[in-house]
Amino acid sequence: MQKNNISTITRNALCTACGACAGICPSDAIKMITNTAGYLVASVNGDLCNNCGKCLEICPSNPENLPSIETGDPFHGVCIAGYVGYARDNTLRQISQSGGIVTALLCYLLDQNKIDGAIVNNFSQEERRPQAVFVSTKPELIEACGSYYAQSSVVKTILENSDKRLAAVVLGCQAESLKLIREKYPKINLPKLTIGLICAGQYSRKMIDDLIEKSSCNHERILKFRFRDKAVGWPGDVHIVSSEKDCWISKQNRLRLKPVYELHRCIACYDQMNIFCDIVCGDPWGISNKQQPEGHTVVIARTEAGKKLLENAIRDGAIVLEELSTKDIFTGQTVDGRHKTKFYTSRDIFQENNWLFPFPKDWFDNITYTPANRRTHHELDKRLEYSRDLYLTRDREDYFRKTNLKKKQLMGNLIKNLFNRVLYYTKTKK
The missing domain is CATH 1.20.5 (Single alpha-helices involved in coiled-coils or other helix-helix interfaces)
Known part of the structure; x- marks a missing residue:
């Protein structure tokens, strides 16, 4: 008999590596491993699995899961207020992503003793990979500034620290998993506040190796890796710090590698705008006069708790925000054009190939979108076919x-x- 576990998700190249399954498994049967193609995936030990099904219940790629949603539009989600701004501390603003709002808010929560610490990503020097970690001091938060586009098991780390008062920085799939856990296992202590990132997808962890190899730091100990360092101006270039020197790689090199390493499931994801978090932050694309080299952050408050935190942080001088229409934010992120077209075309391609689609179909009925033309459909078909094939590759030479x-x-x-x-x-x- 086929076991009722997460392996059906990995077999269909749909694991996002959030780690929720590994964190909730009562028999320790699930480990997060790196596959041949460099993707972080959930691996089930069949001898330990007791077929309880908990892993599937909280998986954001299981199409049978239906987390409650307070709006009929899963592309926009609930929007209480929109803003654009930056961290008041200029040093923090300069070393952080965009305008530094995320790090500034976490530092503020620590200063106010609202949390014991936060779940964020930093860079593991030993593995040359991002890792989800619990941090409890401002220096640790500052050390973790920046974007990490490769996968890490954020929800697993959250569950491992559920005895603490937490805030967490999450992607959309991770926020959805937390939503499912909160609804199905309400006794589990989850973060008091989640700060979501506007997400354009995750990539194989081997993308980091490729970028390091393009630098002159390749044969040295890597101390720090940033996909986007704003020291050269927003949006930033790749910055690699080794034991011997600093290396810079232009953002064009990073962008050219994205089609090589993108994650199959991310291409088909609807939740670019992170609808299940308290606050969502991202780059100010398309926002006039807010794309200066020093950086700005666009912000949407999705819950009253999120809005209250923003108001308090403004009042106490931690951040600077001005109101901004959420319509302008969504327009800048091209949600109602490019993104919706990509999602619905991906759904059609999944159906054409008889692939397991990771989302409930009825969520997306009666929503207006622009159908793809023949060229766009063909190009997306090739992207999905390549990324799925790469994810499932087992032979190293074939990879x-x-x-x-x-x-x-x-x-x-x-x-x-x-x-x-x-x-x-x-x-x-x-």
Whole structure:
């Protein structure tokens, strides 16, 4: 008999590595491992699994899960208020992502003794990977500043620290898992407040290796890794600090690698805007006069608790915010155009290929969106096929063959596009 556990999710390339399953398993049958392609995945020990099904009950990729939602629009979620702003502490603003609001709020909660600590990501020097950790001091929070686009098991770390008063920085899938846990296991102590990040997806942890190899720090001990360091101005370049020197890689190199390492399930995700958190923060894309080098953060309060925290932090001088229409935030993040089209097209492609789709179908009925044209459908079909195939690859040599071929294709497309631009420019000048 097939066991009622999370393995059905990993077999379908849908694990986001939130770690909720590993954290809630009563028999310690689930471990988070790195697969051949560098993705962090849940692995079930069949000898220990007692078929209780708890892991599937709280998995954000199980289409049978229906966390309660207070709005008919899962792309926008509940929006109480919108803002744009930055951390009052200029040093904190400069070393943090965007305008530093997330770190400033966590530091404020510590100063006010509202929490014992926070669950955040920092960089493991030993593994050269991001890791979800509990931190309880401002220096630890500051050390963890920045973006980590590779996976880490945030919910597992939250559950391991459920005896504490926590705040947590989460992605949409992680926030949904916490929502499911809260509804199905209300006695578990979960974070008092969640700060969500606007999310464009996670990537294989081998993307970090690739970027380090492109630098002159490759053969040294890596002390720090930042996907986006704002020292060169927002949005930031890749910054790698080794035992010997600092190395910088332009953001264009990072962007070119995204199609090579993107996570299959993330491409099809609806929750870019993190609807299950208390506060969501992100970059000020499309917001006029708020894209200066020093950085700003757009913010949406989704709960009264989140709104109250923002108001108190403003009053006490921890952050600077001005009101901003949430409509402008969603427009800047291209939610109602590009994002919805990508989601609904992905859903069609999953159905065409008879792949397990990770979300309840009835959530997304009667929502207006722009259907994809033939070219967009074809390109997304290829993205999903490649990312799924890469995720499920078991042979190491086959993995390198696939990623190297993908890089060659991307480089060929880049050269072709550059040639066409030069040709167009030359014709227009004549």
